[in-house]
Amino acid sequence: TRTSRPQRILKAVQRKATVGDPQSVITAIDHFCRHREWAMNVGDEKGSILDSVVSEVSPVTVLELGTYCGYSTVRIARLLPPGACVITLEFNPDYAAIARQVIKWSGLEDKVQLVEGASGDWIPWMKEHFGVQAFDLVFLDHWKERYLPDTKLLEECGLIQKGTVLLADNVICPGTPDYLEYVRNSPRYNSHYYRSHLEYTKAEDGLEKSVFLGY
Numbered sequence: 453t454r455t456s457r458p459q460r461i462l463k464a465v466q467r468k469a470t471v472g473d474p475q476s477v478i479t480a481i482d483h484f485c486r487h488r489e490w491a492m493n494v495g496d497e498k499g500s501i502l503d504s505v506v507s508e509v510s511p512v513t514v515l516e517l518g519t520y521c522g523y524s525t526v527r528i529a530r531l532l533p534p535g536a537c538v539i540t541l542e543f544n545p546d547y548a549a550i551a552r553q554v555i556k557w558s559g560l561e562d563k564v565q566l567v568e569g570a571s572g573d574w575i576p577w578m579k580e581h582f583g584v585q586a587f588d589l590v591f592l593d594h595w596k597e598r599y600l601p602d603t604k605l606l607e608e609c610g611l612i613q614k615g616t617v618l619l620a621d622n623v624i625c626p627g628t629p630d631y632l633e634y635v636r637n638s639p640r641y642n643s644h645y646y647r648s649h650l651e652y653t654k655a656e657d658g659l660e661k662s663v664f665l666g667y
């Protein structure tokens with residue numbers, strides 16, 4: 453049977469990127485997705501906004517929802533100082549297997565904890581299982597209708613505290629209207645929209661950064 457798109461993305465990394473060089477992994481995926489096959493990575497344009505937010509927050513613990521092939525996991529992990537880590541949740545076992553290899557190729561496995569499972573099942577266990585107090589940064593890039601319920605679940609579990617930054621992909625395309633309405637109207641969040649484009653296209657999309665102000 454034909455290979456899957458994530459398998460073809462991994463092949464492009466293995467052919468074009470240098471082991472232990474995260475930037476070459478990022479470049480290889482962006483080149484493949486721009487010139488061969490589109491895929492739902494955050495991409496280079498929104499990726500540099502992600503980079504600037506990660507650098508600004510300089511987080512110790514990051515949560516990523518929706519690993520897919522690990523492209524944004526590598527983007528985030530490459531900017532983390534020693535001792536910091538990103539926990540990334542992915543419930544599709546095939547995607548998780550590809551992501552593990554992409555993350556390994558980039559040499560960042562020590563900064564990444566890939567958890568194979570659904571956000572709704574795992575978020576309530578984060579404190580107990582990973583010893584997380586609260587997340588400094590949460591990157592939302594999974595099913596768009598899960599952004600709001602998972603944000604509320606993170607609040608309920610005390611995993612979002614004063615200063616926690618939520619960064620959401622695709623708030624315009626495909627769009628997350630209920631999430632946007634919530635973070636933009638809640639007195640407990642300070643929200644900012646970074647206008648950009650849907651990965652590898654000219655369509656509008658953007659990232660919404662929301663800082664939790666505390667209760």
Ligand SMILES: Nc1ncnc2c1ncn2[C@@H]1O[C@H](/C=C/CNC(=O)c2cc([N+](=O)[O-])cc(O)c2O)[C@@H](O)[C@H]1O
Nearest residue numbers: 492518519520541542543544547569570571593594595
């Ligand atoms: N509750 C959950 N727990 C764990 N993993 C979960 C999950 N829900 C989804 N996932 C995983 O997260 C990824 C889904 C991303 C949806 N993005 C998208 O649908 C998407 C679409 C476009 N687009 O259509 O242009 C552009 C984009 O940048 C996009 O992120 C997949 O790898 C999926 O297996």
Ligand SMILES: [Mg+2]
Nearest residue numbers: 494593621622
């Ligand atoms: Mg996305």
